Amino acid sequence: MIKPPKDLPLADIIPDEPLLLMGAGPVPIPNVVSQANGVVINHLGDTMNQVIDRVKLMAAYTFQTKSEKILGISGPASAAMEMAITNLIWPGRKILVLKMGTFSGRFAEMAAAVGGDVTILENKEFLPFTKEEVEIELNKKDYDVITITQGETSCGLKNIHLKEIAALAHSKNVLSIVDAVCTLSTMELAMDDWKLDVVVTGGQKGLSSIPGVSLIAFSEQAWEVIQRREVPCPHWCLDAKRAHGFWQDKKYHYTAPVPGILALHEALRLICQESLEERFERHLSSSKALQKGVESMGLELFIPEEYRLNSVLAIKLPVGIDSHKLIDHMVKAYYVEISGAFGLDIIRIGQMGQQCRPQNIIRALYALGMSFKLFGKNLDLAAGMAALEQ
Numbered sequence: 001m002i003k004p005p006k007d008l009p010l011a012d013i014i015p016d017e018p019l020l021l022m023g024a025g026p027v028p029i030p031n032v033v034s035q036a037n038g039v040v041i042n043h044l045g046d047t048m049n050q051v052i053d054r055v056k057l058m059a060a061y062t063f064q065t066k067s068e069k070i071l072g073i074s075g076p077a078s079a080a081m082e083m084a085i086t087n088l089i090w091p092g093r094k095i096l097v098l099k100m101g102t103f104s105g106r107f108a109e110m111a112a113a114v115g116g117d118v119t120i121l122e123n124k125e126f127l128p129f130t131k132e133e134v135e136i137e138l139n140k141k142d143y144d145v146i147t148i149t150q151g152e153t154s155c156g157l158k159n160i161h162l163k164e165i166a167a168l169a170h171s172k173n174v175l176s177i178v179d180a181v182c183t184l185s186t187m188e189l190a191m192d193d194w195k196l197d198v199v200v201t202g203g204q205k206g207l208s209s210i211p212g213v214s215l216i217a218f219s220e221q222a223w224e225v226i227q228r229r230e231v232p233c234p235h236w237c238l239d240a241k242r243a244h245g246f247w248q249d250k251k252y253h254y255t256a257p258v259p260g261i262l263a264l265h266e267a268l269r270l271i272c273q274e275s276l277e278e279r280f281e282r283h284l285s286s287s288k289a290l291q292k293g294v295e296s297m298g299l300e301l302f303i304p305e306e307y308r309l310n311s312v313l314a315i316k317l318p319v320g321i322d323s324h325k326l327i328d329h330m331v332k333a334y335y336v337e338i339s340g341a342f343g344l345d346i347i348r349i350g351q352m353g354q355q356c357r358p359q360n361i362i363r364a365l366y367a368l369g370m371s372f373k374l375f376g377k378n379l380d381l382a383a384g385m386a387a388l389e390q
């Protein structure tokens, strides 16, 4: 028989004081969310039915939609993206993917995998797409679907023309799938007013819930396409109609991620309590303060202010600094963790949900400045902290 490994307590590897997660997700979660995440109840039955109804109600507010077609997904935000793609794309369906980086490009891989006819419009210059650029492409083919990412987390870029592009797509009868994973509840998004057909988000970013339980909302128009499709959905778990059986009719699909849904319930409740307007304002002012702090310290930001995302801030890495060593030092000396990047010379500080609290921003900026100094980059930390304070 194979012997069990020696006793491996988690405490051996988890820091005694929790790290302050200031990277591009997951983000710190409020206590009520964490407590809810420790509770398991029956995934079917009265209590769960009430939880589901409330999650849908609060999610509808967060998405700003009257749609009843809101589903939770047991899986990362990528699974929500995959549900959108898998249910609206099948062999021969034409899809236009607006790619600005790692995450927005993922839609193309998913669509190709289910036989979609994929066209990628790529912007390698870290600029948002304009309505004109998209219009030229949409006029070339009879597209069925377009994917638009509101905030490209990998480089900190905001698609500032999302609303216009979605309206254009709507006018041409092209269904829009919008990735609002790092932006939902941190900045304006109005699903119904902007005529968005599918909006996806994850738990661990703006919502400040746990990773692994995600949300998706479909417009009536998108849902009709799903109802009418004749090609069977190749993903059993991600089949929107099957999932709707649980999320609408409370029928068994698969065992729901109960603690994660309870956690999401609490996270959404906090959003409703705070109100979206207040939350957007908190994110904007926190991010502006951090941006000023970083710049006043002597560092450069990667994306021009006009298109800069206020939920994830990308900072240029000065020549000669090793981002791994820098981040590692911030963790060891200050218990603050930020993110590197996928192949770009930047580091990223998250500004989502709980990250946007003064005590967290102050600590992150201080840890950043002190760590840069240690590695020989001469910064004016005092000026940075003063700018942040202002």
Ligand SMILES: *Cc1c(COP(=O)(O)O)cnc(C)c1O
Pocket: 025, 076, 077, 078, 079, 103, 104, 149, 151, 152, 153, 179, 180, 181, 182, 202, 205, 211, 212
């Ligand atoms: C984080 C992120 C994703 C992927 O989320 P996972 O939960 O890791 O699958 C997708 N899109 C955007 C914009 C993101 O920020």
